[in-house]
Amino acid sequence: MATITVPQVVPSPVEDAEALMKAFQGWGTDEQAVIYILAHRDAAQRKLIRLAYEEKYNERLTDRLESELSGDLQTAMGYWVLDPAERQAVIANAATKCIDEEYPVIVEIACANSPAELLEVKRAYHAIYKRSLEENVAAGATGNLLQLLVALVSTYRYDGDEVDGGLARSEAKIIQADVKNGVTADHGELIRVLGSRSRAQLGATFNCFRDEHGTTVTKVLRSAMHKSGSDEESLLRVVVMHAEKDLRGIKDEFHKRASVALEQAIAKETSGDFKTFIMALVGTSQ
């Protein structure tokens, strides 16, 4: 479930565009006003505001926000005003530029979206960058990482629930054999399985793995990965990408695991206008 709150009576897109222009003008930008408007409009409403703003002032709202804001607020608001697919295309593109560090972002976009949603992200990527996400990922990464990432972003996975039990058992064995070979070995078969099978089939394979080996694939694989990316950026990305989708569920899960509310954790780590904005997206008015 979404966490953002939209007022019961919403101004028209033109009124919102005018209020934004007012916030931009004069001495310094009125960041609070910008946040007050944009953090409390849903994706469809923000899109209409962008259109109304561009028509009325003959400049792109995204460009203006970039010049008016700075720091984390600039980044977060830049993501927030885009459509979900456009936003993820922009986030993915930034990650392709330092992919050895930022590859978890690519993994998240490739795996947290349904096949149809991932396709929309790839379409948005074409439109914005006149390139495919696949070619930019392929050109940036190396070795096993390259192969895995390219497979994850490329494959148009089957999205149904059908599962082949025999295949799950045999591919659970493949994963086990492959993982034993260590980090530097050739992981072609593991990559093939992770990169091409449907979510349901992978679920069945992972269950077989757990039944057979008494431990989960995730635990085994995690030991072979290294964490990366700054925490602030990860936080910003998670909140902006999930605020209108399933952030409420993420909040619950976070609370269970970390024994502290996500809002409290965020409040401790952030400050100023950026804090105001992120807290608004998380659904906590200050």
Added chain:
Amino acid sequence: MATITVPQVVPSPVEDAEALMKAFQGWGTDEQAVIYILAHRDAAQRKLIRLAYEEKYNERLTDRLESELSGDLQTAMGYWVLDPAERQAVIANAATKCIDEEYPVIVEIACANSPAELLEVKRAYHAIYKRSLEENVAAGATGNLLQLLVALVSTYRYDGDEVDGGLARSEAKIIQADVKNGVTADHGELIRVLGSRSRAQLGATFNCFRDEHGTTVTKVLRSAMHKSGSDEESLLRVVVMHAEKDLRGIKDEFHKRASVALEQAIAKETSGDFKTFIMALVGTSQ
């Protein structure tokens, strides 16, 4: 341009379905009648006939045709009654079952379709086989072939005309260096370029290659490939897949290169009902 001919006055789908049933009944199948109807209906008309037939007789026309016909005519008609995307999904699926020999079929489907058309083929594949084309290709092939084929079928390529000249020059050099390494070497970089860049970008890269090396990429690559698949099956596939699309252009090109008309070449190689059917698709009534 298409080569098939459709009568000026076409019977209703129900009338065609009834005529087909009449051709199926009695002693033996009236193949000529089946060909006379189905070879002269376009894709939209054939789809309506399939729907009308299934509604009226409570059996699938594709199943009935399979039991009534045999040999090459059975194969060709089985392909012909399907939608272009479904047909290519079925052809691709057959090829994944003996992929070391039939991989050129996968290459053709991956490369002769636009990115949007290939996506439709992949959607049809999901619907028919409850799997992705990608996973079946990945599970069947090995080595460099695997990587190339998976890249070709997976990537949702950018479809625009923009070209990066500097990139074309540097990737022409990559291809040259890679090709020098011989057939058995690791061709990761070559595969990355061929498997991810847009058609326009690859065209620019191939032009750079030709300017630099005085020979075309195709000639260099061809020497590293081996021809495969029976000629009859290739013929059948090309005619069925292109009859409603661009077979006229293929005929012209064939005539130029082989100094004999495609119709004459086909007439020499085929016989019986299969000949009648293929000649009808090529646009030559006997």
